[in-house]
Amino acid sequence: MPWKENSVLEQRVAFIRACQANGGDFMTDLCDRFEISRKTGYKWLARYHDADGIDGLRDQSRAPQTHPNAVSPEIEDAVVAMKLAHIKWGAKKVKACLRRADPQMDWPAASTMETILKRNGLVVPRPPTRRTPPYTQPFAGCLAPNDVWCADFKGWFRTLDGRRCDPFTLTDAYSRFLLRCQIVPRPNRRWVQAICDAAFREYGLPRAIRTDNGPPFAARAVGGLSLLAIHWIKLGIIPERIRPGRPQQNARHERMHRTLNGESASPPQDNRRKQQTALGHFRQEFNYERPHEALDQNTPASLYERSPRPYPRRLPPIVYPDGFVVQRVRKSGQLSWHGHDLFLSKRLAGELVGLQQQEDDTWIIHFGPLPLVIWNPRTGRIKPYPRRQQSC
Numbered sequence: 262m263p264w265k266e267n268s269v270l271e272q273r274v275a276f277i278r279a280c281q282a283n284g285g286d287f288m289t290d291l292c293d294r295f296e297i298s299r300k301t302g303y304k305w306l307a308r309y310h311d312a313d314g315i316d317g318l319r320d321q322s323r324a325p326q327t328h329p330n331a332v333s334p335e336i337e338d339a340v341v342a343m344k345l346a347h348i349k350w351g352a353k354k355v356k357a358c359l360r361r362a363d364p365q366m367d368w369p370a371a372s373t374m375e376t377i378l379k380r381n382g383l384v385v386p387r388p389p390t391r392r393t394p395p396y397t398q399p400f401a402g403c404l405a406p407n408d409v410w411c412a413d414f415k416g417w418f419r420t421l422d423g424r425r426c427d428p429f430t431l432t433d434a435y436s437r438f439l440l441r442c443q444i445v446p447r448p449n450r451r452w453v454q455a456i457c458d459a460a461f462r463e464y465g466l467p468r469a470i471r472t473d474n475g476p477p478f479a480a481r482a483v484g485g486l487s488l489l490a491i492h493w494i495k496l497g498i499i500p501e502r503i504r505p506g507r508p509q510q511n512a513r514h515e516r517m518h519r520t521l522n523g524e525s526a527s528p529p530q531d532n533r534r535k536q537q538t539a540l541g542h543f544r545q546e547f548n549y550e551r552p553h554e555a556l557d558q559n560t561p562a563s564l565y566e567r568s569p570r571p572y573p574r575r576l577p578p579i580v581y582p583d584g585f586v587v588q589r590v591r592k593s594g595q596l597s598w599h600g601h602d603l604f605l606s607k608r609l610a611g612e613l614v615g616l617q618q619q620e621d622d623t624w625i626i627h628f629g630p631l632p633l634v635i636w637n638p639r640t641g642r643i644k645p646y647p648r649r650q651q652s653c
């Protein structure tokens with residue numbers, strides 16, 4: 262029978278004392294008396310002498326003392342150091358950055374790095390969230406850099422000196438490259454257009470820019486055209502707007518805003534100058550250092566390329582396809598056609614629009630590539646052109 266469970270240590274001590282009293286003789290009789298094997302008896306006697314006392318009789322862990330696949334202290338220190346340098350990163354990004362810095366090293370799996378970070382108290386568990394299937398349709402056509410840029414304001418906040426801070430951000434939807442991250446004095450057309458024009462000069466022109474339906478990107482005019490949207494159309498850029506209340510249609514840009522808020526705006530800086538410096542550091546790290554899981558742990562800068570369409574010195578005229586009737590909108594915002602005065606928008610004053618006749622004798626009025634309204638000359642009525650979900 263094995264040791265009695267209620268007094269294991271006491272019986273081992275009694276066995277050792279009996280061995281000492283008998284001078285080690287009669288081991289067979291002692292083992293029979295304590296109901297253990299001779300091998301077990303010699304084991305506890307050796308442990309008693311090797312450990313200098315009763316501590317050698319206590320139960321010891323059966324875990325192996327060494328492990329051939331254990332992570333070396335040097336690798337663990339490197340993982341912890343990378344995490345401390347980028348405290349908001351997870352194990353996957355830590356591994357990707359370490360592998361990029363030293364591709365010859367046999368780095369452990371991301372799950373092992375996660376265990377290392379947890380052991381060092383560097384992982385804060387997230388509360389459970391309710392997940393929904395991702396909405397990917399608006400970005401199905403983003404096949405190359407500069408196909409679509411995304412623009413928006415990150416939600417405003419106040420710096421520690423109490424001043425309002427409105428960061429405007431501009432990204433490339435394909436590569437996630439953060440083109441601009443700049444605080445504007447006011448979130449209006451003047452400042453947004455100036456920042457976008459500077460980005461156009463540096464990186465070239467995109468094919469389209471995706472925004473929400475707020476100012477200065479959209480207005481209540483025909484087709485939702487704002488002065489900023491008209492400027493973009495004249496540059497050959499299609500303004501694409503998400504549906505109201507559907508931020509998931511611009512999910513890539515919104516996800517970047519969450520990262521920006523956690524790493525450079527929460528908590529805010531002392532003043533707007535220091536906040537802009539923090540945003541600049543974030544942009545540098547986001548583009549050139551931070552691995553992106555959706556990009557196979559590559560950085561946005563490794564995938565982004567400058568657009569082959571340069572920013573023109575002068576705005577080119579809008580050219581309409583053959584078969585379109587081209588008319589100029591008057592200063593009053595009206596268009597005279599076939600004896601009718603059609604009011605479009607004062608924002609289009611002086612601009613050229615194209616009229617395309619349909620088989621039912623109605624006309625579609627375009628500004629650049631965008632259809633604005635459908636005009637029926639028999640009834641004289643104008644109705645908005647049906648809006649269709651666009652994809653990039």
